[in-house]
Amino acid sequence: MRFTVVLRTPARAAEPLFAQAPKAWQRMLPYAVVGVFVVSLLPVTIAVLTDDYKAGGGWAGALGVAQTVPLLLAVTRPVPAWVLVLLADTVGAMVLASADNVAGHAWPWTPMSIVGYLLLMVCLGLRESIRTLVGVWLVTGAAGVALGFYDLEVTTTAALLFVLSGAFLAVTGALRGIGDAQQRIAEQESISEAERARRTLLEERARIARELHDVVAHHMSVITVQADSAPYRLPGMPEPVQEEFAAIAASARESLGEMRRLLTVLRSDRANGGNGGNGTSGGGGVLAPQPGIGRIQQLVEATVRAGQPVELSLAAGAAQAAPPAVDLSAYRIVQEALANVVRHAPGAETRVSVTHDAEEVLVLVVNGPAARDAVVVLESSGTGHGLVGMQERVRLTGGTLDTGPLPDGGFRVAARLPLNDPTDDPTDDPTNDPTKDAS
Known part of the structure; x- marks a missing residue:
């Protein structure tokens, strides 16, 4: 799963960011990032307010806690965290306006508050709707404009935060939108695949x-x-x-x-x-008689004429021993298996074997990897009809089907078809079918 998939909007209001990520480290990543920021910004904020702005020690400590600790809420509740941080930054700007050494320094937003505020913008952008993001951005600008009425000789940072917050909200909101779109596409593809399998x-x-x-x-x-x-x-x-x-x-x-x-x-x-x-x-319309085991040799000969090397081993009396359902199913299984070889492994050496005893007919089709000098493979992935058809025919007769790739790159199809009537009826629920598209 691609990492961008976890950037979709959480399903519930208090659900953490990346809560639906497939791996534990991805789910813990937001907490780790926010924790590192809080641990780093808290002492730095107190030190800068005390040493550079000459704010009182009590004010510096209170503002440092108020501007950084609410960031811990950003993982689960970014909007309340943003309200608390903006309020703390605004109060801090008014307190610093009367500090002893505010002249020449960044104001109304200190560098530490800008860093923390941008972290909030990331959390908001990855979670909230476009309407909420626009509202946050406009309120940020309005707060900067309101504080601009203070007549101070400072390096104003109101416009800087307004521009940076808008950029961060736009980028993270776009990433969240891409994640939402990818999730919806994945869900739709899953639904379509299930419907396609059912229809098949x-x-x-x-x-x-x-x-x-x-x-x-x-x-x-x-x-x-x-x-x-x-x-x-x-x-x-x-x-x-x-x-x-x-x-x-x-x-x-x-x-x-x-x-x-x-x-x-x-x-x-x-x-x-x-x-x-x-x-x-x-x-x-006139229909030919339904084919059976007796016509497998003609089927193999036609496949050989098409350029596919096939070796046939057909037990004598198999066609006479098999009841009509088994006779038809054996032919269709060989037919579909050879068609799959032609589509997916052209030129591969193929062996077809049909044997029987007093209890069952055994159909075995084994092919090797595609020949190197063969033409390009006609199909890189199956439609699902091949194995679904084989499985249904085997279930109809009460037999078993074993299919799968071989270590050398080939493929094996083995079907056991009982000659007596099946003792268990196959289920009528198509959603319980365990087959998948491997044809």
Whole structure:
């Protein structure tokens, strides 16, 4: 975090300067600076008033304390501290007007009071509003003008303090404004990033839902056809059995209708009322069958033709062993992983492995660092869709996903997809998704 971020206006009236700084030494810095000034100015003020201005020892001590000790309030309450210090400086100027050796010295503001006053201007500028700063500056000038009616042979410092205080207030007020602006930008970026991640997650879930509709609709259509044709394929069935098959067909058709109505809100085009998993989508567009593990080899070959060296290890029978959801998820995970390699590590050696056993399908995509002679990397940072999509597909099947960089600069994607139905339903709250943009 940049140090200027802590220069924003405190949230509460008595909150110290830099109270929201990320480090302890930054939060203690205002106290240390003010303490050093008070410890230094107090003895010097008393000595100068006593020795140079020949003010009485009692007056010198009282004015020294009154002009310096209130500076300790500047860290938390700069406006009350400014009122006390200005009052003490004004009273001190009137006392020094009758001192024995005021002629030829700085008046109405002594050098020590000017230093302390400018420290107050810094604290005010870093904290208060523009209206308050303008008021402080004008009151400072008015006090100098009022004291100017004294007819003394002195080196007047009223104009000097008026100019310096205005400059300090302007500079520190500008720094505070920059800090406020940076904080608002950071907060807005944080909100935008959270909304972008949520939108990405919802878009990917909608895409998965559309694809699953096509997969499930196909199987439901097969059930409907088989149930409707059973009396013709198996003649001589008893009447109760025929009624049971008719009920199965009616339930399947009703389920298809409900699925189409629900998926209407997820599709960008209009739903086609005659689509029963026959390969057509809303709007009359013809869709190809959903891809699966059997088409991973074609995907790898296309990637190799694009100039990306990829080695494939595909276990025999993996496509037949996997249910539709796992079959589609495995293909999409490999597809997204290879797309990420092309975007972020062109020319990198890549290995794709799809194996299975009696319980799960294991998808592994590992790539090395980008080739030195490759073209410039297409993208330096991801959009978040890659890993979000992988994570959602793995959650859908009840599996696990392991992704992360490798020591040599490459990247690894490993997904375990159970062949049986998941025992736990994935959460519906998209804000609980632990993935982040590493694609």
